[in-house]
Amino acid sequence: MDLLRAVPSLAAGPVVDLGCGNGAAAVALATFGRPLSGIDSSPAMLAEAKALGIYDSLHQADIGRWAPDGAPPALIFCNAVLHWLPDHATLIPRLAAMLAPGGTLAVQVPHQNNAPSHRLWLSLAEELFPGRIDPDQGPGVLRPAEYHRLLSPLGELSLWETEYYQQLDACEDGHPVRRFTETTYARPILAALDEGEQARLIAAYEGVMDKVYPAAPDGTVLFPFRRMFFTLTR
Structure with missing residues (x-):
C-alpha cells in the first residue's frame, strides 16, 4: 500500500501486476479502473488469484522474460518479487522501456541483506562449511546509489527506504526471526546442506539471534525489516 500511494497519476493504458502471486494487491490495483493483468510463474498462486x-487476465510466465502482448502498460507494479531475479542493470531498464509514454514502473524489494537476520546465515555457513555456499545465490538487490545512476536518466525517479517494525509471534520450535527467514532468504543456503549440517547451522544461528533480537517475556520479538522502493515514470 505504501508503494501504491506513491504512484503518480497514470497515463493511458492497462495495469500489470508483475509477480502477482495469489493476488494480494489485486483489490488495491483494481481501484485504478484500468484493465488489470496478473503475471506469475506459479500455477498454484495463479489459481488463487x-x-x-x-x-x-492472468498469465503464467517467467517474469524475468515477460513482455506485454497488447497495449503498453500505464503501470507495471512489482511488489516483493524482483529481488529474486538477476541482472537488475539489464532487467529494470527493459521493464521501463515497455511502459506507455508517461507510464510508471513501481518496485518494492526487501533491503535486509546486510542486517544480522540475513547476513549471519551466510557468515555462519561459511564459518562452519567453508566454500559450500554461494554468497551470490540469494536475493540480488543493488545499492540505492546504483539504482539511482541506472534509472535517473530514464525518467522521473523517486527512490526511498522504510524500516518496518514487525512483532513476530512466539514460536515453540525456535527463534521467531529464524522461523521468519529460513523459508525465504535462507532457503537456498539450507538446501545446499544435508540434514545434520542444517541442524548445526540452525543451532549456531539461533544462538546469535537470542542476543541480536531478544525476545520479550511472552516470546514475541520486535523485528526491524528494511524495504527499498522506487517509482520510475517514463
Missing part, C-alpha cells in the same frame, strides 16, 4: 475474480 483467479478465484478472486478481480483480474481481467
